[in-house]
Amino acid sequence: MASLPMIKPLDGADGYLRWKETVLLHLNAAGVAHVLSETPPAGGHASSPAASRKWAREDALCRGHILATPPPGPCGRFMHFRFDDGAPALEQLAHAEALAAPGEAVDAAVVVNMVNSKLPADMRVRDDTAAQRPGGNGMTMKMVWDHARIMEESRICRIFDDQQEEAAMAEDPEGHRCRKCGNRGHITRKCPRA
Numbered sequence: 001m002a003s004l005p006m007i008k009p010l011d012g013a014d015g016y017l018r019w020k021e022t023v024l025l026h027l028n029a030a031g032v033a034h035v036l037s038e039t040p041p042a043g044g045h046a047s048s049p050a051a052s053r054k055w056a057r058e059d060a061l062c063r064g065h066i067l068a069t070p071p072p073g074p075c076g077r078f079m080h081f082r083f084d085d086g087a088p089a090l091e092q093l094a095h096a097e098a099l100a101a102p103g104e105a106v107d108a109a110v111v112v113n114m115v116n117s118k119l120p121a122d123m124r125v126r127d128d129t130a131a132q133r134p135g136g137n138g139m140t141m142k143m144v145w146d147h148a149r150i151m152e153e154s155r156i157c158r159i160f161d162d163q164q165e166e167a168a169m170a171e172d173p174e175g176h177r178c179r180k181c182g183n184r185g186h187i188t189r190k191c192p193r194a
Helices: 013-030 048-067 089-099 108-118 127-131 141-171
Strands: none
Touching: 089 108, 089 141, 108 141
């Protein structure tokens, strides 16, 4: 079986037909393209184990190596990127921006929208917020970063306030009152009126 050459990654929707033809050409040249359209060999005759092993190798080469590998750039690694609740949000935003960084064929506005769409819901810049911006030029990466910083600072402040309120309640459970309803026995974040 021939080894497969490096296949240029898919470069957007416009290059799909050329990419598909290149992939099929290389798969045919390597003698493994048949696994895309034929069914695996069925058991029942003497050469079945060898044929099954050969099929498995060719299937792994064809599907596993070529077709399952996400292409690099905005069309690949970025599309698989997900924010992790436990990791620092601003570091993840930098990572997402780097993965979606504009190349020659990707417009900066597209990158901004792609990155904004990956953010957790409470950190996203809403479209109406971008439209109200002076000049109405739409969303920019600076807006995304500024909004993310504000939301992250707010989240950190809420955590700090909760910790202080829980410590105060632990010291004097009868003297501590909820800042929202004024009742005793719970912290503001866990207020039943919220």
